[in-house]
Amino acid sequence: MKASIAQYYPGDSIVHRLDARAKFVAVATLAVALFVRDSFAGLAVFASAGVVAYGLSGVPVAWFWRAFRPLLWLIGLTFLTQLLFAPGEPFFSWWIFDFSWEGLQFAAFLSLRLLVLVLIGSVLTLTTAPLALTDGLAWLGRPLRRLRVPTDELALMVTIALRFIPTLLVELDQIMRAQRARGAEFGSGGPIRRAKALVPVLTPLFVLSFRRADELALAMEARCYQPGIVRTRLHPLRAGMPDAVLLAVTAAIVVAGLLV
Known part of the structure; x- marks a missing residue:
């Protein structure tokens, strides 16, 4: 079967068994922290967390690579754009473009940040069944029902x-x-x-x-x-101790990533 981004990979790993709501909150929290922290050290912390989570998911590396490959052009475009137009003291000039060490560093940082974001997001989509993902998003959006949001x-x-x-x-x-x-x-x-x-x-x-x-x-x-019709569910969402551990570990990772 050909892998693709946002495609579910069936499995029975510890990451697959986690509650969809806990996984979504963890991924969203890491994504926000990833954009708040502007340092390679913090990026390394979040990247390590993504690699560990992906390793625990049991999803083959080849599956992730085939899913990630269509986004290479976006990362390459981001790198090239920042390299050409970021301000800084140029060390090399060609035609109308100036290349600076600051631009190279900023381009590498943004590209790596996007790569880590894709990695963390893939852990969610590859290990969460479509129905569980729908139920989790609907449950997390319950407070908006008071504003008549469907x-x-x-x-x-x-x-x-x-x-x-x-x-x-x-x-x-x-x-x-x-x-x-x-x-x-x-x-x-x-x-x-x-x-x-x-x-x-x-x-x-x-x-x-x-x-x-x-x-x-x-x-x-x-x-x-x-x-608008409330439906029943054959397998209702149930959070347990592993989900609490996930949220606690996520909080620790965010604190570590913001402080280093």
Whole structure:
């Protein structure tokens, strides 16, 4: 099975068995702390926590790499942009661009921060079943119900959006394979030519996306789904001692990352 970002990896590890609410709170807390702390030492603390969590999840490294690979261009673009435009004393100049040690350091820091953020977020999406993720988000959004915010529907929308990413990537891969079989070339030429080569791919991708959405709507209607109706759950969320330990460890990691 081809891995993709936001795709669930079935398993029975200790991370899989944790409550979805605890995992979401832990990931959100680490993500906020990751952007608050601007130091390589703090980044190393959060990166170590992400690596340990990923190791405990039992998800193969190859699975994460295939899921992470589509985001390499974003990290590379972030690095290049900060390297070219960050202020500082230049040590090398080329054309209209000045390269500085400050820009290089800032570009490396932002790229590593984005990498750690993807790692931490992947632990949540790879080890949490779609239904558990939906229930967890809906439960955490309960206080907003007093403001008449449809938290259940919003949680369902977020989960569907996350789970549609693997489906769309699979559809995109199939379309590109079919186009290559007909003689299309996506990897040759300059950036403009490559962008033009992707135009014939977008139309069938949009058509298939709407078709998938229509099939999903029909499936939900067949199961008598109605917005605003409180439904029962076969497996209700239950927090236990491991979840309390997770939150305590997360708090300790955040404190350590902010103080180092």
